[in-house]
Amino acid sequence: xxxxxxxxxxxxxxxxxxxxxxxxxxxxxxxxxxxxxxxxxxxxxxxxxxxxxxxxxxxxxxxxxxxxxxxxxxxxxxxxxxxxxxxxxxxxxxxxxxxxxxxxxxxxxxxxxxxxxxxxxxxxxxxxxxxxxxxxxxxxxxxxxxxxxxxxxxxxxxxxxxxxxxxxxxxxxxxxxxxxxxxxxxxxxxxxxxxxxxxxxxxxxxxxxxxxxxxxxxxxxxxxxxxxxxxxxxxxxxxxxxxxxxxxxxxxxxxxxxxxxxxxxxxxxxxxxxxxxxxxxxxxxxxxxxxxxxxxxxxxxxxxxxx
Numbered sequence: 483x484x485x486x487x488x489x490x491x492x493x494x495x496x497x498x499x500x501x502x503x504x505x506x507x508x509x510x511x512x513x514x515x516x517x518x519x520x521x522x523x524x525x526x527x528x529x530x531x532x533x534x535x536x537x538x539x540x541x542x543x544x545x546x547x548x549x550x551x552x553x554x555x556x557x558x559x560x561x562x563x564x565x566x567x568x569x570x571x572x573x574x575x576x577x578x579x580x581x582x583x584x585x586x587x588x589x590x591x592x593x594x595x596x597x598x599x600x601x602x603x604x605x606x607x608x609x610x611x612x613x614x615x616x617x618x619x620x621x622x623x624x625x626x627x628x629x630x631x632x633x634x635x636x637x638x639x640x641x642x643x644x645x646x647x648x649x650x651x652x653x654x655x656x657x658x659x660x661x662x663x664x665x666x667x668x669x670x671x672x673x674x675x676x677x678x679x680x681x682x683x684x685x686x687x688x689x690x691x692x693x694x695x696x697x698x699x700x701x702x703x704x705x706x707x708x709x710x711x712x713x714x715x716x717x718x719x720x721x722x723x724x725x726x727x728x729x730x731x732x733x734x735x736x737x738x739x740x741x742x743x744x745x746x747x748x749x750x751x752x753x754x755x756x757x758x759x760x761x762x763x764x765x766x767x768x769x770x771x772x773x774x775x776x777x778x779x780x781x782x783x784x785x786x787x788x789x
Contacts, residue, residue: 512576532680
């Protein structure tokens with residue numbers, strides 16, 4: 483026990499190693515979602531991901547849930563919005579989009595989240611913004627448009643975008659609203675907050691999953707199906723959230739947010755390595771603009787979990 487405990491304790495104290503693993507796990511979520519598109523339908527993948535993640539989480543979260551229940555109940559409208567957006571809508575839309583677009587496109591579109599969070603914060607929460615931040619957002623969004631149009635301005639003019647790309651872009655926009663709304667979350671333990679969010683998210687996912695089953699889209703009984711569900715339940719859900727929260731404890735939210743911007747780059751590498759997806763010039767141009775926009779805006783935005 484001592485020999486095992488020491489490495490685990492050492493890992494638990496290394497913020498950047500924990501965050502590197504978190505970014506890798508979240509990047510792998512899009513890769514697995516794309517790889518399993520013909521085996522596990524999107525709502526099924528989202529439902530079983532969070533069902534198994536909740537089963538793993540509850541033993542750790544239960545003491546905090548009992549203590550925090552009054553605060554959670556008092557803030558139920560905010561919890562309903564956060565659970566519906568961050569757990570229910572985002573993940574189901576992400577997996578739906580991955581049915582018809584590449585994991586590479588998915589990751590690069592998601593790279594615009596910091597800029598979108600800044601924009602939504604200004605529009606919804608009336609956050610003060612500088613000219614530099616506005617320019618940064620505009621540059622990042624230009625990069626996203628290049629990726630969405632695959633470098634063809636004619637597609638944008640004719641609004642003939644890939645359906646999967648558009649679905650993921652909408653999911654990322656919802657994630658920006660989720661991230662901005664997070665500032666209104668109740669003052670509870672991260673584990674009780676996550677467990678409650680998952681419960682709300684499952685309520686949102688269940689009718690979509692039921693319609694998916696009713697329409698005849700069922701999980702293909704195969705080893706690949708089991709692997710995909712196990713991966714998204716354990717790594718980007720259960721472990722990544724624990725590691726992310728620990729990273730915030732060790733180095734703070736601002737440094738954590740900046741470091742997590744490596745996730746799209748990791749995802750692009752995984753997509754090319756495991757799915758054989760090709761990096762095109764429009765991908766490079768779009769990513770350069772997205773990253774440049776984030777740097778110009780000059781403000782790290784905390785990614786609010788749930789990838």
